[in-house]
Amino acid sequence: MIGNNPHKKLTRFEGLSFASGDLYGGGAQTMIAFFYLRFLTDMVGLQPGLAALIIAISKIWDAVSDPLMGVITDNTRSRWGRRKPWFLVGFFAIIIAMFLLWLPVQFENTSFRAAFVLFSYLFYSTVQTIIMVPYSAMSAEISMDYEERNFVNGSRLLFSQLSTLLAAVLPLTIVSAFADARIGYNVMALVFGVFYALPFLLIFLICNERVPEPGEKARFDIRLFVKPLKLRSFRLLIAMYLGAFLMMDIISAVFTYYMDYFLLRPKELEYVLGTLLIVSTCLVPLVIYLANRLGKAKSFFIFLAVWLLGIALISQVNTNWPNWSIYVIAAIMGIGTTGGIVTPWIMYPDVTDVGELVFGKRVSGSFSGLMTFFRKLSGALAIFIVGQILQFAGYRIPIQEMTGGKLVVTKFLQPESVIISLRLIVAVIPLFLLGVVFFAARRYPLTRELHTRLVNVLKFKRGEQPETPAIKADEEELIRVLA
Template identity: 30%
Template sequence: MADRRLSWWTKLAYGVGDLGTGMTANILIFFLLPFLTNTVGLAAGLAGSIYAITRFWDALNDPLIGILSDRTRSRWGRRRPWLLFSALPFALTFAAQWWIPFPGRTGLLFAYYLAVSLLFNTFYSAANIPYASLTAELTQDYDERTQLNQFRFAFSVGGSMVAVVSFPLLVNLLPDRAAGHLLAGACFGGISAVPLLLCFWGVRERYQSWRDPLPLLQQLRVAFSNRPYLFVSGIYLCSWLAFQFTATIIPYFIVFWMQLPEVWISLVVLAVQSVAVLTLFAWTRLSAHLGKRAMYLIGAGFWLISQAGLFFLQPGQERLMIALALLAGVGVSATAYLGPWSMLPDVIDLDELQTGERREGIFYALMVFLQKVGLGLGLFFLGQVLEWSGFIPSVAGEPPPTQPESALLAIRLAIGPLPAVVLIGGILLVWLYPITRQRHRQILQELEARRAGGGRFPSVS
């Protein structure tokens, strides 16, 4: 396998490809719902419902793009053309989400943000699904795939850290918050397109199947009949949903419960994401020694301690809040970022052993769909909870209103017990996950033997 090892430059080029999507996704997680409620002036329930509706579109859009990328035939391979041609519309539609075209006209604003959200998520999928699918096509080595995801999330988390700190600074450059949001959205929209182009030029697929793939519905049926894939999907959904609940509610928790200025939002996010980046390398080494399952379980333990502490945190305990954020970063690194994405390529190898096809597109499409389900559910559910609890939206240019006790309790529950319960579900699924290092080695040996001997693969009816 030594002659098949990826170069450091290839790993770097692959990793940088997630910089733009990582930045934009995290900006949306932390700032979009507050922007819609506190700057645009939409009711929290109405703002959250935009992203619930968008998830219905993603249920069709994501698998379709996965199938289309599996069927793509070009001199650049199957995945890389998608990075090239989606970069510009991806950037433009991200920037458009921060424009207020019809101030004060609720119906038109709702329709506008819904339409832009549908377009942005389409181009996000067109970029991110083929990009993520490259992991399994660049290497078949169990540990090297973890290394690829280490590079990927070093850029993704590092970029998101810079973005989440810089975005509010750009917003506050202008006295008009609406103009400030548009400036920040345009800047990060433009920046986000560049990494996709760099990845396009810097990597080449090495393990591809040029067989004609099965029809969409048949591929979905085969994917969901793959038992380890169901485990990985559930693990990822639980991990990302726990992260989404926490990230979405942080601005409300800091401003309304901790009674701190908005600058503390960036400080908390910086604490979480900086530690997440720094510990990626340690988690990769731990995975090489103990396996991916053990890595996830240990990381989840750190994260659960942090979530419990946040619920009991009281105003005035800023130092303890930062300490809990640092602890959360240790757990998030292994649990939400590295673990599920390093498990998925092993599942794809098992699928090839069972079917004779490599269908990275459909498998990664469903994972990206789950990521956006987490985003949509988080925004929708928390929007509804805030509205039901009597949350009072802010008015631009005025101090934050005093929230009722019911709203403050809802905010605390959303940042502590709710993510913890979801994360426990992920822990249970990881405990039962069946593909170990030894099992993956057996899968690769059987695949090599079949390829060398020209053996036939089982058919899928």
């Protein structure tokens, strides 16, 4: 069993083992984004506005738990390091959390159903925090080499995209294999719970932490949570990250309704999502290559342009277009989505280096706490926005009846106000968010050349190389430009 080993060379096997943790990071969030609101309205029987409100309430807890976990993981001291003990805890917790999250309770009282959903989502959100905050922090500490980091974090997104594909295609396939959808959801939750949990046991056993532990422990202080936001580089990264994921999550939350009630092709949902995500998965190596070749910000613009084209097309498609057109649009959206969600995570470790320069110590846990919080905020905001719009538009939840000991769900035709709302959600909101992301990306200052100089300054400050006049001048300029 491997603990903290700052000087051990990163092997491909170790890098890929660590990257496999994003099977959970990408897949579980995708299942929630695509299917959870529909699960709550059509299986649990909650009104979309109430379901969305429950998810929004949980963000109050996230605002506390995410920064708290950042400080806890920064302060953890063990024979295995600061991050890895939490992965062993997470191995067991993920399975339980997934089962509870997708348990289709059938209480007669709506308040009881709402209370259970709130409890299960809060528990799931807490488990995600316990795992993903240390995991995100360790992604900046598994190597200090620029290209090794790109390999690890690019591989993370490759695993994430693969898991996203499986999470989009398989859940409803598993559920539909059972005559009773309730049993189908139980089996689906257990299968994916085990699938998401296993990588963290592997990381605990295989991977090294390569940044020395600071001698002084941090105190929990809400100011530590907001401290990374003092950095201009990090604020711009958060704007890019939150905008891109919120855009993706809104389209994801509404898409199952869109395919069912507007395009009238519900049975093709998994195939359309599969097309989008297969393209996304295949293009992750291209994102890494362009980030290394052109720079991360420049490559980001290329994918934003493709994403814009996809959004424009999906906002115009209707039932009169050829059947194959939705698959072409899905492929175009897949290209844009890949760069939009992969690139910010490739940028993230570099920004934690800026934090070390400015703050005088490495507090990756605080950075990752914010990243985890904003990622969960994105998913919750998407469900809240879509749910409230559908509620206001008059969405009619299906009727559930027990027939022959089996649960039968009967859907209604939706009013025209719901159909119009679906079209507005996939067109207007994503275009606005794309503008925000473009604005932030234009101002992102950290280039590859600046990062090389930054690493040299950090090596001097850690005592790994002697001071030179150039390093002193670089330190002052880097703080001015990046902070």
